[in-house]
Amino acid sequence: MPVPSRPQLRGTRPVRWSDWSQMPDAELLQVRLCDLDLQWRGSVLEQRMQKLQAELDSKGLRFRPYAWLSTDWFTPDDATGFAVPFYLAHPRLLRLERRHMLEVEGAGGISCMKIMRHETGHALDNAFGLRRRRRWRECFGRSSAPYRDSYTPDPNSREFVQNLDGWYAQSHPLEDFAESFAVWLAPRSQWKQTYSGWPAIKKLNKLDELLDDLGEQRPRLRTRRTEDSLPRLRQTLGQYYEVKQGLYRNEAATPLDAQLREVFGVRTGRATAAAFLQRQRLRLGRAVSSRLGQQRYLVDQVLGQMILRSRALGLRLKGSEADALVEATLLLSQSSTRFLFGGHPRYQR
Numbered sequence: 260m261p262v263p264s265r266p267q268l269r270g271t272r273p274v275r276w277s278d279w280s281q282m283p284d285a286e287l288l289q290v291r292l293c294d295l296d297l298q299w300r301g302s303v304l305e306q307r308m309q310k311l312q313a314e315l316d317s318k319g320l321r322f323r324p325y326a327w328l329s330t331d332w333f334t335p336d337d338a339t340g341f342a343v344p345f346y347l348a349h350p351r352l353l354r355l356e357r358r359h360m361l362e363v364e365g366a367g368g369i370s371c372m373k374i375m376r377h378e379t380g381h382a383l384d385n386a387f388g389l390r391r392r393r394r395w396r397e398c399f400g401r402s403s404a405p406y407r408d409s410y411t412p413d414p415n416s417r418e419f420v421q422n423l424d425g426w427y428a429q430s431h432p433l434e435d436f437a438e439s440f441a442v443w444l445a446p447r448s449q450w451k452q453t454y455s456g457w458p459a460i461k462k463l464n465k466l467d468e469l470l471d472d473l474g475e476q477r478p479r480l481r482t483r484r485t486e487d488s489l490p491r492l493r494q495t496l497g498q499y500y501e502v503k504q505g506l507y508r509n510e511a512a513t514p515l516d517a518q519l520r521e522v523f524g525v526r527t528g529r530a531t532a533a534a535f536l537q538r539q540r541l542r543l544g545r546a547v548s549s550r551l552g553q554q555r556y557l558v559d560q561v562l563g564q565m566i567l568r569s570r571a572l573g574l575r576l577k578g579s580e581a582d583a584l585v586e587a588t589l590l591l592s593q594s595s596t597r598f599l600f601g602g603h604p605r606y607q608r
Contacts, residue, residue: 280351287355288497293490297328297348304348307368311375314444321475324382327485330492330499332365332374334381338484341378345489347371359500361537361570373422373441380440381433386478390433394469398462399439400432407431414557414598417457420450421556424563439466515568515594522586523574533570535583536562543584547591561595 279290299305308326315322325340328348334341346352347365356363365371389395390402412426419428419435420442428438439462442450454460494502523532536543540562548558565587576583 280349284355284358287351288500289495291495292330292345292492292499295345295349295352295489297345297489299326299328299348302348303368304343307371307375310372311379314376314446315379317446318444318470319474320383320470322383322386322473322478324379325483328489329485329487332378333486334378334385335484335486336385337480337482338486339382339386339478339480339482340485341375341382342485342487343375355496360503361533361566372445376441376444377423377437379444380437383440384433384436385482386480387473387476388479389436389469392469394465395436398465398469399436402433404432406433414560418459420454420459420463425560435462436466439463440470443467443470513564513568515564516572518590518594519565519569519572519574522577522583522590523569524577525573526575526577529575529577530580531570532574532576532583533566535576535580536566536569536587539584539587540566543588543591546588547595550592551595557598558591558595561598562591565591565594 279287279295282290299308304326312323322339326343327340328345329342331344332342344356344365346356346363353363353366357366365374384390390399396402410430412429414426416426416429419426420438422428422438422441428435439459442448442454443463443466450463451460454463519532540559543562544555544559547562548555551558
């Protein structure tokens with residue numbers, strides 16, 4: 260089978276920059292997803308898919324995932340491609356997503372490539388049936404393990420690589436493989452040095468051998484399925500955000516909630532606590548990780564939980580930003596220390 264000369268992108272229609280890109284938010288939220296007329300050609304997504312292909316080429320893998328636009332990142336179990344969130348295909352939609360959700364998953368080039376490599380790992384597993392191989396099970400366990408809606412990671416563990424947020428490799432054997440694959444595939448990741456002395460290095464070395472054996476092998480499975488592709492979605496952007504924001508509001512209360520309520524309040528007219536924390540994320544992360552002598556990764560995960568819960572609780576600043584910054588720094592320091600020594604929150608998938 261010849262190697263495609265460019266990434267295979269499916270589930271999109273010819274470009275037509277419609278008037279919706281100039282609409283105010285109130286009108287744009289009434290537009291249906293299927294009417295957005297988005298495309299990949301010439302977009303940053305096409306560039307990132309081409310970069311992904313180059314990375315696969317550099318590793319000697321003939322496998323090529325395809326991609327389509329949907330409402331989230333995901334790889335169906337019986338597909339050899341993956342879905343990408345529609346809002347990454349247009350700067351106007353990026354702004355709308357950030358305004359409603361405060362952050363945009365995969366907006367930056369580094370974070371987007373991390374997720375694309377992860378999803379490619381799932382697609383590769385599906386294509387070659389890797390989870391059924393003995394060597395795969397020896398490394399990652401049984402793929403038939405229960406796939407729960409939430410999990411509690413151990414930040415002290417060195418059994419797993421760190422690629423996506425939330426120690427995601429610890430959530431399930433399938434995610435452990437996809438995260439390990441993403442680390443292995445990333446250019447200049449220097450995984451042999453980074454994970455030297457970690458138990459995780461044994462998985463990476465075996466994964467390296469397993470993928471080297473694939474080489475020029477043809478995939479066992481080839482699909483072009485595009486589950487929940489954008490042209491089939493009749494919901495409006497407003498309905499999409501109503502559901503998405505509802506997922507945060509409906510999360511169970513956490514021990515962090517009471518402390519956040521002490522730092523922030525619910526007065527109207529003030530900036531939201533979530534937006535403030537997001538804006539100060541880099542500054543807070545650097546200050547607290549330096550003070551505690553801990554990895555920025557750990558501190559940022561705790562800060563991410565503070566942002567999510569502040570948004571779910573509808574919290575706002577009570578006083579000045581300077582006062583809020585001092586109190587947030589103290590809370591982040593306390594919560595990070597507690598997290599490190601056993602107070603581990605559950606992460607939603």
